[in-house]
Amino acid sequence: MRQVTSITVCGGGNAAHVVVPLLAEQGYRVILYTPLSDEADRFREGAAAGGIEALFPGGGIYRGRPALITRDPQEAANSQLILMVVPAFAHGPILRDLAPYLPAQAFVGAIPARSGFELEALHILRSRKSGNYTIFCGHTLPWACRIEAYGRRVRVLGTKETVGMAAVPAGGAPALAQLMGKALKVNFTPMANSLAVSLGNIGQVIHPGIMYALLKNYDGAVWGEGEIPLFYQGVTEEAAAVLNDLSNEIVATAARLSAECGLDLSEVLTVGQWLIRAYAGYIEDSSTLSRSFRTNRGYRGLKVPVKKVPEGYVPDFQSRYLTEDIPYGLLFSKAVAVMCGCSTPCMDEVLTVTGSWMNKRYLGRGGKLNGADLKEARIPQNFGIYTAGKLVEAAK
Ligand code: NAI
Secondary structure (H helix, E strand, O other): OOOOOEEEEEOOOHHHHHHHHHHHHOOOEEEEEOOOOOHHHHHHHHHHOOOEEEEOOOOOEEEEOOOEEEOOHHHHOOOOEEEEOOOHHHHHHHHHHHHHHOOOEEEEEEOOOOOOHHHHHHHHHOOOOOOEEEEEEEOOOOEEEEEEEOOOEEEEEEEOOOEEEEEEOHHHHHHHHHHHHHHHOOOEEEOOOHHHHHHOOOHHHHHHHHHHHHHOOOOOOOEOHHHOOEOHHHOOHHHHHHHHHHHHHHHHHHHHHHHHHOOOOOOOOOHHHHHHHHHHHHEOOOOOHHHHHHOEHHHOOOEOOEEEEOOEEEEOOOOHHHHOOHHHHHHHHHHHHHHHOOOOHHHHHHHHHHHHHOOOOOOOHHHOOOOHHHHHOOOHHHHOOOOHHHHHHHHO
16 A cells, blocks of 8 residues: 555535544645635635634544645645545546646545546546556545534534445555545445445435425425425335335346346445434334434434525525436436346436426436436446446446
């Protein structure tokens, strides 16, 4: 394992505010890359006032500041490890900016990776004539966190007990899980391969699935603040059936891929298995999937994403529940299902309806993978990978 003393954190949101002080306190030289608007200036003001404080539940506090805050990709690329903690749609633009300047050897990863990260990263890094890169993919963000004062203070509301981590080459996962675990004080567990992260991305099921089930009959009503529907607590038996169907189609796709190509995808769980594993202590009644969602204390009070209009609130169809979880999630699974010859009636319905809300056409007639907007999706076919065999080769 190559030694890592310097880490570039890409991103200026909630997650970056947690990562920077954690890494700085562990003694890493932290470069913060925030190319968007005035984020770098605001971080510099925070750094001048003493840096960032990350407040953990139970009273733990980490403090630290980056050694360098930059919008310059050449300065940002000068690290042994590049860590992206941004929404998935920012991975490509950031990697394209940094790629020309990366050192010949580096670890390049995203937490959370969502689906297809490694394919996009390999595709972009291939533009470098030579280079030896290990890609890593964090399964989820380890923290629920919110900025309290930009560039200065973030509150961590909870930390996941374990978070999966995969790598390409796949054999790099244990060493990277150990490295990142120590650096971020998180229990990362190595996963068999990056396809398990992509297909096991549970956000692709829960977020578009609940949005579809709750809003498929939305009639344009404007809600008062008290009328905004609950999101997870709104999961009826009917909505749970949609989630189960979506999830079963993905698990069946993983099983087919595994049988055809001999890849271990046992970490791709059903939504029910995942929910119990992730929230065991929080669920009061786990007798059905619907009840498990409705009685999960960790989900209490969370509402449908909305945007403000003059008379009140309407659903926000540009929410990341759709704009991140569909092109960087559910469409990936659909694309793999097509490669494996698996039928996906529920996915097709959800993708068609939610796509229309976003003014996107991802699928053609009969669920064919040929909609005009498919070029925006992070699917294997957009990186020249058309067969299950080639996909598995890339993930190894
Ligand atoms: P955020 O919304 O706070 O941060 C977004 C940041 O990404 C921006 O501030 C900017 O620095 C960067 N960014 C966005 N577009 C960019 C572009 N085109 N080029 C360069 N940089 C760009 O997001 P947050 O909360 O930090 O979350 C990061 C990821 O973790 C997301 O995928 C989110 O869904 C996920 N996540 C977050 C949780 C939380 O509690 N904050 C919980 C679970 C998952």
